[in-house]
Amino acid sequence: MNSVSDRVAALSPSLTLAIDAQAKRMKAEGQDVVGFGAGEPDFDTPQHIKDAAAAALAAGFTKYTPSSGLPELRQAVADKFKRENGLEYKPSQIIVSCGGKHSCFNTIMATCQRGDEVLIPAPYWLSYPEMAKLAEATPVILETTDETEFKVTPDQLRAAITPRTKLFILNSPSNPTGSVYTPDEVKALGAVCVEHNLWIMSDDIYERLLYDGAEHRNMATFGPEYQARTIIVHGLAKAWSMTGWRLGFCAAPEPVAKAMDAMQSHSTSNPTSFAQKGGIAALTGPMDHLPLWLAEFDKRRLFAWEKLNAIPGLACCKAQGAFYLFPNISATGLKSTDFCARLLEKEKVAAVPGIAFGADDYIRLSYATGMATIEKGLERLERFVRSL
Secondary structure, three states, X not given: OOOOOHHHHOXXXXXXXXXXXXXXHHHHOOOOOEEOOXXXXXXXXXXXXXXXXXXXXXXXXOOOOOOOOOHHHHHHHHXXXXXXXOOOOOHHHEEEEOOHHHHHHHXXXXXXXXXXEEEEEEOOOOHHHHHHHHOOOEEEEEEOOHHHOOOOOHHHHHHHOXXXXXXEEEEOOOOOOOOXXXXXXXXXXXXXXXXXXXXXXXXXXXXXXXXXXXXOOOHHHHOHHHHOOEEEEEEOOOOOOOHHHOOEEEEOOHHHHHHHHHHHHOOOOOOOHHHHHHHHHHHHOOOOHHHHHHHHHHHHHHHHHXXXXXXXXXXXXXXXXXXXXXXXOHHHOOOHHHHHHHHHHHHOEEOEEHHHHOOOOEEEEEOOOXXXXXXXHHHHHHHHHHHO
């Protein structure tokens, strides 16, 4: 009997998508489910972006584009890095992909192969280890806890490096924890990577979602030796609420960008043509929606953080970025999968088990949903915890 390949058989399904799908099924059945699972803003895509895509579609802009994206979109991405990050990239160093996840996949596949090791701080975005496995590399997990704000240290990073280490992944602001590395912390980690000649994948998808004066600083900005080792992955999903548009992009040293382009030409080909026109509008148009969104996210973040820490048995770090909180549930005596399964069954609240992110004593709650939903869901969560 034929079977699937070993590399695919070894993969774990995405728990975040599974939880979100289950919650939506229950809602469709008429159940009053509160969903904290989805990692996408509840705001609509800004109108000028939708108008640009609609105009392109109406004008018949529905054919193939270059596999790595429209030249004007690649230029707009390069302009964004110059304008916002002070980084110089040629359009040929920019690859537009079918979402930020696709950019991560392209990066790992273009830099890693069998026998390589990929260093991944935990808690991690759940797809990183699976992507490393698809590249036939070995994910090496660097454990952190809420006691250190879920941040890996330079000493910890250095101790994990072996002759087989190829890539270090840094995600700040972080999914799932919301932690933000300071510029000094980023530079110190980068110095270790430069010293050992490692590639760095800097996942900056939540770059603009910051609170409490937190500052985002990309690894590549600390000097040419840093930029030469750094591949920035990014996209339009979070700060523009374009999750379903599937538009990501990355900036990479020329040989890596060339390899990604070749790989993409044989896999997905180009991102959707008319969606790319919306992407140009997003990167070149006004951002007046974002302060309003950030103010609302911040209000939800503070409310949920205070509420969670008032529940006996839960403890939660004060996230400084993204739109997630990652409370510690260890005092309840339950591990994350059991906790979330019982919470969904008893109180109709959908949260994501921390085990999906390599942290079984935690759960992830997204506050990218309305305040009324958050209030209702946290009331149910408190009732559930008190019943244990």
